[in-house]
Amino acid sequence: MHGIFTIFRRELRGYFATPVAYVFLIIFLILSGVFTWQVGEFYDSNQADLRLFFQWHPWLYLALIPALSMRLWAEERRSGTIEFLMTMPITALQAVIGKFLAAWTFTGVALALTATNWWTVNYLGDPDNGVILAGYVGSFLMAGAFLAVGAALSSFTKNQVSAFVITFTVSLLFILAGFPAVTDSIPDVLPTWFVAAIRDLSFLDHFSAITRGVVEARDAIYFLSVIALFLFINTTVVDLKKAD
Amino acid sequence: MIEISHLTKRFGRFTAVKDLSFEVKPGEVLGFLGPNGAGKSTTMKMVTGFLSPTEGTVRVAGHDIVTAAQAAKARIGYLPEGAPLYPDMTPRTMMKFVGRTRRMGGAKLRERMDVVTGLVDLGAVLDQPIETLSKGFKRRVGLGLAILHDPDVLILDEPTDGLDPNQKQQVRDLIRSMAEGKVIILSTHILEEVEAVCTRAMIVSEGQIRFDGTPAELRAKSRYAGAIEVEVDPGELASARESLGSLAGVASIESVETGIQSARFILIPSGEGAPLLDAVQDKAQASPWTLKSISVDRGRMDDVFRAVTTGPADSTERNGNLTTNTTTGGAA
Numbered sequence: 056m057h058g059i060f061t062i063f064r065r066e067l068r069g070y071f072a073t074p075v076a077y078v079f080l081i082i083f084l085i086l087s088g089v090f091t092w093q094v095g096e097f098y099d100s101n102q103a104d105l106r107l108f109f110q111w112h113p114w115l116y117l118a119l120i121p122a123l124s125m126r127l128w129a130e131e132r133r134s135g136t137i138e139f140l141m142t143m144p145i146t147a148l149q150a151v152i153g154k155f156l157a158a159w160t161f162t163g164v165a166l167a168l169t170a171t172n173w174w175t176v177n178y179l180g181d182p183d184n185g186v187i188l189a190g191y192v193g194s195f196l197m198a199g200a201f202l203a204v205g206a207a208l209s210s211f212t213k214n215q216v217s218a219f220v221i222t223f224t225v226s227l228l229f230i231l232a233g234f235p236a237v238t239d240s241i242p243d244v245l246p247t248w249f250v251a252a253i254r255d256l257s258f259l260d261h262f263s264a265i266t267r268g269v270v271e272a273r274d275a276i277y278f279l280s281v282i283a284l285f286l287f288i289n290t291t292v293v294d295l296k297k298a299d
Numbered sequence: 300m301i302e303i304s305h306l307t308k309r310f311g312r313f314t315a316v317k318d319l320s321f322e323v324k325p326g327e328v329l330g331f332l333g334p335n336g337a338g339k340s341t342t343m344k345m346v347t348g349f350l351s352p353t354e355g356t357v358r359v360a361g362h363d364i365v366t367a368a369q370a371a372k373a374r375i376g377y378l379p380e381g382a383p384l385y386p387d388m389t390p391r392t393m394m395k396f397v398g399r400t401r402r403m404g405g406a407k408l409r410e411r412m413d414v415v416t417g418l419v420d421l422g423a424v425l426d427q428p429i430e431t432l433s434k435g436f437k438r439r440v441g442l443g444l445a446i447l448h449d450p451d452v453l454i455l456d457e458p459t460d461g462l463d464p465n466q467k468q469q470v471r472d473l474i475r476s477m478a479e480g481k482v483i484i485l486s487t488h489i490l491e492e493v494e495a496v497c498t499r500a501m502i503v504s505e506g507q508i509r510f511d512g513t514p515a516e517l518r519a520k521s522r523y524a525g526a527i528e529v530e531v532d533p534g535e536l537a538s539a540r541e542s543l544g545s546l547a548g549v550a551s552i553e554s555v556e557t558g559i560q561s562a563r564f565i566l567i568p569s570g571e572g573a574p575l576l577d578a579v580q581d582k583a584q585a586s587p588w589t590l591k592s593i594s595v596d597r598g599r600m601d602d603v604f605r606a607v608t609t610g611p612a613d614s615t616e617r618n619g620n621l622t623t624n625t626t627t628g629g630a631a
Contacts (some may be wrong), residue, residue, distance in 0.1 A: 061400045064396075072388070135381060136383045138344070138379040138383060139379055141349055142347045142375070143397065144400070146368075
């Protein structure tokens with residue numbers, strides 16, 4: 056725990072020591088606002104809820120989280136600081152978890168800053184706050200899944216741009232897995248359970264299930280499993296490829 | 300304190316370190332020499348637990364670096380090649396980070412930070428982002444981080460590389476002052492540095508130990524060790540060469556430069572019998588030509604280094620090819 060915490064602390068401070076944090080936060084807030092209130096035509100919907108706000112989150116994360124996660128390990132490897140880090144008495148798992156938790160906390164901060172939307176709908180109407188809370192929980196879990204994918208993929212390369220592009224592509228597949236365009240393209244010879252399994256991998260399905268107002272165990276476990284799987288991959292890659 | 304046995308590292312088909320075995324005891328400062336790509340950095344990376352060995356073991360203070368990595372790493376201070384640091388942090392925040400990671404408590408950490416700041420002279424830049432610091436300061440920050448927890452074992456990969464002569468001297472003084480009771484291994488290209496700070500010199504080439512002894516023994520291996528440089532009048536050069544060349548202890552004569560004012564040549568000793576100096580002086584007294592000056596060569600490190608690292612067989616022929624021969628491996 057101690058190792059995780061020192062890494063977590065350094066990383067989180069690191070976000071605010073550079074303009075990265077502020078750029079990310081401002082862009083996230085602007086985009087989530089524009090999508091919800093302008094593109095989503097919130098006022099015309101005449102609904103006192105944040106469904107329109109949350110429905111954009113997978114796409115916001117798709118664009119912004121790879122930008123946040125790309126440097127996590129690629130930068131350590133490029134600059135050689137990974138050698139400094141991994142020769143201190145901490146394990147790769149501690150470093151991986153510490154970095155991930157810092158990034159996740161940071162997106163949590165970004166998400167928390169959108170609470171003005173929550174306040175607005177309460178001012179304008181009488182929303183079901185339980186549903187909104189569930190939406191926030193779901194969005195936070197999904198952000199963690201995007202981040203874990205990005206952190207793992209960032210550890211494969213020294214190049215941040217490669218990390219960004221690869222993470223973007225893989226994340227897109229995770230979103231699109233539930234779309235008919237993807238599931239229909241799977242050849243018929245494959246069994247239906249396989250198609251169903253692919254569809255079950257979709258971030259979108261699990262996220263929209265949560266935003267309907269119920270944080271079901273299976274959806275939460277889904278996102279937590281994705282996080283665990285990718286952090287495991289991340290740890291393995293750091294252990295094996297750190298010196299390459 | 301450090302026991303390395305049968306250490307081997309292969310990258311694909313390339314063997315960077317081949318069956319290396321040696322021990323380093325407390326109080327020893329081991330200078331690790333070798334051409335680029337000789338396996339110095341690879342060995343250090345394995346000793347510090349950054350790379351895992353293909354074969355063999357490393358034990359640091361009794362802890363195996365693979366099976367008891369955390370305990371072993373806790374005893375080591377390491378300055379990696381090029382002193383990588385987080386550019387957005389300051390020397391102060393970086394020291395705090397390292398101290399906390401190494402489980403140093405508040406008061407102890409503050410005290411060590413003060414000591415280390417003084418030792419590597421960082422007071423003026425303590426709160427400046429590392430990315431704005433000069434190369435010399437960065438190297439000193441890296442060194443400060445390596446010694447922050449007062450480790451028993453210090454591994455320094457080219458600690459003076461890129462420093463100016465004053466800074467080099469500072470770092471060497473610092474290493475010397477810390478040596479007591481510690482194990483220090485440092486790698487370097489600079490042979491004088493080995494003489495200045497090390498109690499033991501080791502030359503590795505192509506992943507194997509080619510020499511292991513004191514810096515003085517290393518110097519003595521030079522064919523110039525005990526050689527005599529003689530200066531005479533250019534007009535008397537031929538007769539001087541002839542009469543001194545006939546001395547029993549002289550193996551060969553090497554020409555140096557012949558100017559208008561003076562001519563010089565070097566008498567290479569055969570290594571048998573008494574030192575040459577007396578014989579040369581006696582001969583000069585008895586001869587008609589005049590000896591203008593005379594000096595004894597202590598041996599040349601560069602010369603030994605080349606001879607040792609390019610193999611015993613055809614050392615002189617391959618001297619010019621040293622770099623091309625040894626950098627093809629490409630190991631860090």
